Structure formats: structure tokens, C-alpha cells
Amino acid sequence: MPNHWSTSRLAALIQAKQSYLCVGLDNQINDLPPGFPATPQGLMAYSKLVIELTRPYAIAYKFNTAFYEEMGSVGWSILEELVYFAGEEVFRIADAKRGDIGNTAQAYARAFFESMNADAVTVNPYMGRDSIEPFLDYPGKYCIALGITSNPGASDIQKKLMKNGEAVYEYICSLLVEWGSPEQLMLVVGATQSDELARLRKRIPHHFFLVPGVGTQGGNLESVLNFGKNVNEGIIINASRGINFAWKSSELTVEQSIINSAQAYSAHFNPRE
Amino acid sequence: MPNHWSTSRLAALIQAKQSYLCVGLDNQINDLPPGFPATPQGLMAYSKLVIELTRPYAIAYKFNTAFYEEMGSVGWSILEELVYFAGEEVFRIADAKRGDIGNTAQAYARAFFESMNADAVTVNPYMGRDSIEPFLDYPGKYCIALGITSNPGASDIQKKLMKNGEAVYEYICSLLVEWGSPEQLMLVVGATQSDELARLRKRIPHHFFLVPGVGTQGGNLESVLNFGKNVNEGIIINASRGINFAWKSSELTVEQSIINSAQAYSAHFNPRE
Numbered sequence: 060m061p062n063h064w065s066t067s068r069l070a071a072l073i074q075a076k077q078s079y080l081c082v083g084l085d086n087q088i089n090d091l092p093p094g095f096p097a098t099p100q101g102l103m104a105y106s107k108l109v110i111e112l113t114r115p116y117a118i119a120y121k122f123n124t125a126f127y128e129e130m131g132s133v134g135w136s137i138l139e140e141l142v143y144f145a146g147e148e149v150f151r152i153a154d155a156k157r158g159d160i161g162n163t164a165q166a167y168a169r170a171f172f173e174s175m176n177a178d179a180v181t182v183n184p185y186m187g188r189d190s191i192e193p194f195l196d197y198p199g200k201y202c203i204a205l206g207i208t209s210n211p212g213a214s215d216i217q218k219k220l221m222k223n224g225e226a227v228y229e230y231i232c233s234l235l236v237e238w239g240s241p242e243q244l245m246l247v248v249g250a251t252q253s254d255e256l257a258r259l260r261k262r263i264p265h266h267f268f269l270v271p272g273v274g275t276q277g278g279n280l281e282s283v284l285n286f287g288k289n290v291n292e293g294i295i296i297n298a299s300r301g302i303n304f305a306w307k308s309s310e311l312t313v314e315q316s317i318i319n320s321a322q323a324y325s326a327h328f329n330p331r332e
Numbered sequence: 333m334p335n336h337w338s339t340s341r342l343a344a345l346i347q348a349k350q351s352y353l354c355v356g357l358d359n360q361i362n363d364l365p366p367g368f369p370a371t372p373q374g375l376m377a378y379s380k381l382v383i384e385l386t387r388p389y390a391i392a393y394k395f396n397t398a399f400y401e402e403m404g405s406v407g408w409s410i411l412e413e414l415v416y417f418a419g420e421e422v423f424r425i426a427d428a429k430r431g432d433i434g435n436t437a438q439a440y441a442r443a444f445f446e447s448m449n450a451d452a453v454t455v456n457p458y459m460g461r462d463s464i465e466p467f468l469d470y471p472g473k474y475c476i477a478l479g480i481t482s483n484p485g486a487s488d489i490q491k492k493l494m495k496n497g498e499a500v501y502e503y504i505c506s507l508l509v510e511w512g513s514p515e516q517l518m519l520v521v522g523a524t525q526s527d528e529l530a531r532l533r534k535r536i537p538h539h540f541f542l543v544p545g546v547g548t549q550g551g552n553l554e555s556v557l558n559f560g561k562n563v564n565e566g567i568i569i570n571a572s573r574g575i576n577f578a579w580k581s582s583e584l585t586v587e588q589s590i591i592n593s594a595q596a597y598s599a600h601f602n603p604r605e
Contacts, residue, residue, distance in 0.1 A: 085436075087439070123432075123436055123439075125430070125432060125436045125437075125439035125440045125443060126436075126439050128408075128439070128440065128443035128444075128447070129439045129440075129442040129443040129446075129447055130447065131408065131412055131443075131447045131448065132405050132406075132408040132409040132411075132412055133405075135401075135404065135405040135408040136405040139404055139405055156430070156431055156432050156456075156459075157398070157429070158429055158431075158456055159396075159398060159429050160481065160482065160483035160485075160549075161483060161484075161485075163358075163396055163398045163399075164398075166360070166396075166398035166399050166401070166402045167398045167401065167402070169402040170398060170401035170402040170404075171401075173402075174401070174402055174403065174404045175404065183429075183431055183456050183458055183459075184458075184489070185456055185457075185458035185478065185489055185490070186429075186456075186478070186481050186483060186485050186486065186489075186490075187481075187483065187484070187485020187486060187487065187488030187489055187490070188484070188485045188488050189483050189484055189485040190483065190485050191485075205458065205459070208433065208459050209433065210433035210434060210459060210460065210462050210463065211434075211460070211461070211462055212433075212434075212459050212460020212461045212462040212463050212464075213459065213460060214460065215460030215461050215507060216457070216458055216459075216460055216500075216503075216504060216507075217458070217459075217460070219494060219495075219503070220494065220495040221492060221493065221494055221495060221500075222492075222493040222494060222495055222497075224495075227489075227494075227500065230489075230492070231489055234488060234489075276433075
């Protein structure tokens with residue numbers, strides 16, 4: 060039986076865990092805490108520890124494919140095992156930002172939804188409709204397309220104005236929500252873009268937003284909570300370095316630093332506050 | 333000693349082989365010719381056969397990551413082995429279309445330029461400058477950014493007009509060639525976009541164009557040759573399905589169908605005709 064996700068299942072999970080937290084698993088071999096060897100095995104062990112310790116607080120896990128691909132095929136094996144290890148009780152996002160012509164996009168959809176069995180994959184919409192559609196054809200799985208990203212480069216293209224007066228990102232988001240329903244598609248909306256987040260939520264009431272960029276990147280949590288939520292909760296807030304690297308700025312044990320940081324994010328994210 | 337590419341080395345290779353041909357290795361397990369089992373081993377064997385037989389005609393090989401990722405970690409191993417098998421005498425392009433925030437883009441650059449040892453990687457520029465820059469920092473290797481793509485979806489966003497009257501793709505290309513010199517950056521320009529190809533070549537005289545979309549996708553070879561070349565040759569023309577699937581529409585042996593199709597593309601591409 061396939062693991063079927065929906066906006067209502069996500070909302071129920073958020074309410075049950077009292078948390079919007081998605082934990083990003085972006086560890087690197089050369090940046091593991093003391094006690095974990097700088098090897099693929101060390102990375103696997105630390106990543107599994109982060110997953111185990113954050114389970115009470117996380118509704119989702121996000122796996123950034125770049126940090127596995129840089130280890131080659133060994134890295135891809137670790138990625139597969141971690142997605143499996145996270146399990147079907149949480150929403151597992153392959154943060155891959157793929158985008159290509161139709162027949163290639165189909166192969167990417169098979170890669171992430173069938174071979175890897177992720178529940179969602181992030182996608183770059185710049186190549187247009189045929190680059191998105193193959194990801195919409197999997198009931199119970201989600202295509203998460205770039206809305207507006209959290210990085211400085213978002214100003215280079217995404218925020219520039221089109222002839223009709225809209226910003227490029229606004230125009231693309233309006234296409235995306237025509238192509239995919241709230242049960243097929245979500246949008247990536249960077250936490251650092253609080254004005255744009257608010258504008259998008261007004262125009263797009265029903266789709267979930269995946270919000271990266273809190274913590275290290277400087278996104279404002281309060282704005283995300285004030286402007287991002289919708290009647291179905293509607294937001295998944297990602298923290299990566301803020302949790303994986305919490306040991307670097309803590310006097311506590313590695314384990315306790317993970318727990319405390321996840322708990323702190325989760326408390327901030329409390330939907331009943 | 334690293335394998336160092338430059339526009340002049342590429343031009344010399346094009347002139348020596350009398351060919352602009354890049355062979356795309358986009359095979360799939362379930363679409364191999366008779367005699368090749370529908371397994372990863374069968375795919376590896378057929379892909380190596382295509383590489384061996386096309387060596388006299390190909391200046392470059394392009395590996396579409398999607399068709400390897402759909403096999404999971406086994407596929408990534410095959411991809412690594414095929415890039416190695418193609419060897420340092422040809423220009424090896426990882427067609428990955430990656431694009432992400434700065435620290436993630438750095439990890440992708442390490443994945444393709446260091447771990448996989450490809451000579452070039454295709455990149456999606458939609459996330460802006462910090463998503464491109466890490467790929468420019470490898471002397472002798474190339475960042476190949478999307479200029480205008482060959483697919484129908486190119487009309488959805490890339491060809492739309494900006495407030496300043498330029499199309500989105502023109503604006504992005506003008507940024508890209510400011511960010512990366514002809515020794516760092518190339519542009520993907522779809523063969524199906526002949527008007528846009530001609531416009532881009534007028535504005536961007538010195539950068540190489542990687543041109544996919546001839547053959548199955550319907551791109552016009554004559555236009556590409558007439559409008560794409562520059563004083564340093566300046567074009568790499570990719571054919572994938574037209575060569576890998578030539579056996580499907582041929583009475584010849586599989587081997588001869590590969591050779592004939594590569595030779596035919598190469599003859600068309602003859603720089604001295």
C-alpha cells in the first residue's frame with residue numbers, strides 16, 4: 060500500500076506534534092561532531108542520530124541531494140538508506156531542485172518517487188510546464204516548486220519585473236498553482252523573503268509553502284508564522300544547520316544540543332501559541 | 333595533472349575530428365536493443381558500445397543524470413564508470429541542470445568536478461549569481477548554464493517579456509556572460525529555437541553554445557550551423573535518441589546503426605563544408 064500524503068494528513072500531523080518543523084539533513088563528512096569519523100559511515104551514523112533525536116519535534120525531513128552526490132555513488136546509497144530510515148510516519152522531501160524537458164523530468168520523477176520512495180521532491184520551474192507535469196502525476200506525493208528562494212541571488216532574476224508589472228516569481232507562481240492543485244503541488248518560499256511571503260499567501264491561499272532559510276540564513280520566524288499559515292496550517296518550516304551544527308555553539312553534549320535546538324524551533328513553531 | 337579544457341582546445345578537437353557532435357548517453361534499462369538484458373549491466377554494456385563506436389565522430393559525451401538516478405545508487409555507479417570510460421580525450425558533460433543556494437551549489441560543483449571528474453556540468457541559473465559562481469571556480473572546467481531550452485515549456489517563462497523589453501532568457505543570458513568568461517561558461521541554446529539562437533549569437537560572440545534538440549526534438553541543423561558558429565567554432569551539437577535509438581528504425585545491425593547515425597550527424601556538422 061503506498062504511503063499517501065494530503066494537505067489534511069499534513070495538517071493533522073502538525074497539530075499532533077504541535078510543530079511545523081522540517082529537519083534538513085545536510086551533513087558533510089568534514090563537518091561532523093567529535094566522536095563521528097570523517098567517513099561515509101560517520102556521516103550516516105550522525106544523520107541517523109539527528110533523525111532519531113528529532114522525531115518528537117519533526118513532521119518532515121528534507122534531504123539535500125548535493126551533500127550526498129558529492130560523495131558519489133556511496134553518497135547516493137546513504138541518501139537512500141536515510142530516506143528509508145526516516146520512515147513513512149514523516150513527510151520525506153528530496154531537496155533536489157530538478158528541472159528538465161518532459162522525458163527527462165519523467166525519469167527524475169521515477170528516480171525520486173519510485174526508486175527512492177520520497178514523498179516530495181523540490182523542482183525548478185524555469186523550464187516551464189513540461190518540466191513540472193511529470194511530478195504531478197503521483198497521487199499522494201508532492202511536487203514542491205521554487206516560488207521565491209531564500210538566497211541573495213533571488214534578487215537577480217526572481218524579483219525583477221515583467222512587462223505586465225508582476226515580478227518574475229509572482230508570474231511563475233501564478234502559473235504553478237494553475238498547473239498543480241494543493242494536493243499535488245507546494246511552493247518553496249524563503250523565510251528571508253517576508254514581504255514576498257505575505258504577498259504570495261494572499262494570492263495563493265490553499266497551497267502549502269515549504270519555508271527554508273530560518274536560522275543560519277537569517278529568516279524571520281515571526282513573519283513566517285504571521286503571514287505564512289493558512290486554514291490548513293499550510294507551512295513546513297525547515298531548519299538544517301541550526302540543528303545539525305548546534306553542537307558547535309553549545310556547551311551541552313552533541314545529543315542534547317540536537318534535542319534542545321529541535322525543541323526550540325518546535326516551540327517557536329507552536330501552532331496554538 | 334588535471335585535464336584542462338579551453339575554447340582553443342575544443343576548437344582544435346572540432347577541427348581535428350571535423351565534427352561538432354556530442355553524443356548524449358541517455359539510455360534506459362527498458363529500452364535497450366536486442367541482445368542487451370534489461371538490467372544495469374545491460375545498460376552499461378550498451379552505453380559503452382555507443383561510446384566505443386562513436387569515438388571517431390564525437391568531440392563530447394553528455395550524460396543525463398536523470399536516466400542514472402532512476403536506477404538509484406547502482407545508476408550513479410554506472411554514471412561514474414561511464415564518465416571514466418569516455419576518457420580525457422573528449423569533453424565530458426554532466427547534464428544535471430543543478431541550481432541551488434551558494435553552499436549547496438558548492439557541494440554540487442564538488443560532486444561533478446571533483447568526485448565524478450566531469451569536464452562540464454549544466455546548471456539552471458534561475459536562483460541567481462550565488463547559484464552559479466561556485467561552478468566558475470574550477471579552471472579548465474565549464475559551467476554550462478541554461479540560455480534558452482529546446483522544450484515546449486521554454487515559451488511559458490523564458491520567452492516572456494521583462495519590463496525593459498527583453499525576453500527573460502535574454503536578460504538572464506546577459507547576466508550570465510557578465511558573471512562567467514568564455515573560458516568558464518557556456519550556454520545551453522536549444523536547436524528548436526533558431527531565431528533566439530541567432531539573436532543570442534549576435535549579442536554573445538565569444539561563448540560556446542551547447543545545442544541540444546536536433547533529431548527527435550525537431551531542431552534545424554542548418555540554422556544551428558548558419559547562426560551558431562563563431563570564430564572559435566563555438567558550438568557543440570548534441571544528439572541522443574537519434575544515435576542511441578537508431579537501431580529502432582534501421583535494417584542494419586545495432587552496431588552499424590550507431591556508426592551510421594553518428595557519421596551522418598558528423599557529416600552534417602562538417603566545419604569545412
